[in-house]
Amino acid sequence: MNPASDICVIGNGIIGKVAALGLAQAGSSVTLLTPPAAQSKAAPAGWDVRVYALNQIAHALLSSLRVWDALDASRIAPVDAMVVNGDGPEAAGRLAFDAYSARAGLLAWIVEDSNLNAALDAALRFAPNLKVISARAVRLEQDEKRATVHLDNGATVPAALVVGADGGQSWVRAQCDVGIDYRPYGQRAVVANFSTELPHHGAAHQWFTSTEGIVALLPLPGNQVSLVWSAPDALADKLMQEPLSRLAERLSALPRQPFGKLAPLEPENVRDIPLALIRPHAIVSQRVALVGDAAHVIHPLAGHGMNLGFADVASLLQVLAERGAERDCGDARLLRRYARERKEDILLMQVATDGLERLFSTEFEPLRIARNMGLNLLDQLPVLKRRLMAHAMGNPLAPSVKKG
Numbered sequence: 001m002n003p004a005s006d007i008c009v010i011g012n013g014i015i016g017k018v019a020a021l022g023l024a025q026a027g028s029s030v031t032l033l034t035p036p037a038a039q040s041k042a043a044p045a046g047w048d049v050r051v052y053a054l055n056q057i058a059h060a061l062l063s064s065l066r067v068w069d070a071l072d073a074s075r076i077a078p079v080d081a082m083v084v085n086g087d088g089p090e091a092a093g094r095l096a097f098d099a100y101s102a103r104a105g106l107l108a109w110i111v112e113d114s115n116l117n118a119a120l121d122a123a124l125r126f127a128p129n130l131k132v133i134s135a136r137a138v139r140l141e142q143d144e145k146r147a148t149v150h151l152d153n154g155a156t157v158p159a160a161l162v163v164g165a166d167g168g169q170s171w172v173r174a175q176c177d178v179g180i181d182y183r184p185y186g187q188r189a190v191v192a193n194f195s196t197e198l199p200h201h202g203a204a205h206q207w208f209t210s211t212e213g214i215v216a217l218l219p220l221p222g223n224q225v226s227l228v229w230s231a232p233d234a235l236a237d238k239l240m241q242e243p244l245s246r247l248a249e250r251l252s253a254l255p256r257q258p259f260g261k262l263a264p265l266e267p268e269n270v271r272d273i274p275l276a277l278i279r280p281h282a283i284v285s286q287r288v289a290l291v292g293d294a295a296h297v298i299h300p301l302a303g304h305g306m307n308l309g310f311a312d313v314a315s316l317l318q319v320l321a322e323r324g325a326e327r328d329c330g331d332a333r334l335l336r337r338y339a340r341e342r343k344e345d346i347l348l349m350q351v352a353t354d355g356l357e358r359l360f361s362t363e364f365e366p367l368r369i370a371r372n373m374g375l376n377l378l379d380q381l382p383v384l385k386r387r388l389m390a391h392a393m394g395n396p397l398a399p400s401v402k403k404g
């Protein structure tokens with residue numbers, strides 16, 4: 001039997017690494033359990049097609065953990081503005097946000113998955129109180145005193161708290177018998193990177209269409225953009241089969257497209273990711289807390305799935321930092337408090353993203369006209385726009401790093 005840890009974090013993704021690092025830096029003894037195959041993952045050549053639009057909460061948390069300054073700054077693109085386009089080339093709706101109007105320095109930062117993982121891996125190697133185990137969990141036992149993770153090599157990891165950060169198909173969640181509501185969108189996110197003829201000026205652009213899904217072009221350093229196209233499955237099949245030069249032509253022809261002619265970045269790379277809505281019926285169980293995609297999976301149209309995960313970790317760190325010396329970190333009252341604090345934010349983002357996807361996926365002409373008018377009307381209401389952007393950016397939440 002391995003020595004007991006205060007906390008066992010299960011998951012090798014970004015949110016799992018951030019959770020393990022934050023908990024260890026706060027003084028808890030932490031075991032990070034990663035699958036054996038994760039150790040051989042190679043960094044992609046060229047620009048990573050998997051990128052994230054990190055908001056103020058993510059930036060504040062990564063800064064407090066001394067990870068942000070370890071990122072390769074030359075590969076980070078600040079987002080100063082965002083433009084949302086409705087469907088239809090003529091008199092389509094349009095909604096524009098900018099950092100100045102939102103009274104913020106920046107709206108977001110575009111960061112590659114590989115850049116963020118490299119900085120986190122380096123930080124984990126030097127983290128105090130942290131042990132990394134490469135093994136597969138096969139069984140989870142929970143009782144009033146502790147949780148015990150049984151591994152495929154026969155070892156066990158006893159802990160006061162298990163943090164499930166193992167993605168949308170979470171093993172931890174299944175072990176806790178937490179039910180889910182699952183809705184497949186019949187879409188896949190097609191991601192690739194392109195050079196642009198004209199500068200993007202730090203602006204992200206998004207197009208809602210009724211028949212071809214949702215197209216987002218996010219700024220990368222220099223005259224480069226990253227594509228996230230949430231395309232219906234039939235169209236996604238076509239996009240994945242045709243050459244990237246043809247996909248660049250499609251993007252160059254988008255209405256009000258401000259970048260001019262696009263061309264694929266070398267080496268050419270394209271991926272597709274199935275999209276679904278996953279709503280777990282609970283994000284805590286006995287001595288278990290879920291974070292990231294294990295706790296919620298949303299449509300990527302707002303770009304905030306990863307940010308919700310960062311907010312989960314920030315909230316969990318704050319709750320544990322304020323628990324007092326007399327409580328152990330798996331105390332049921334603490335976990336209920338974490339669940340309460342995350343409930344509104346998660347529900348609001350689930351309802352908003354799912355509702356927008358439904359709203360813009362119909363071809364009903366009166367509704368198409370109404371939603372475009374709605375975008376134009378909202379664009380003329382600066383107070384409401386600022387409130388929407390404040391929520392999207394998040395309030396900076398640097399968790400207190402207390403010992404114990």
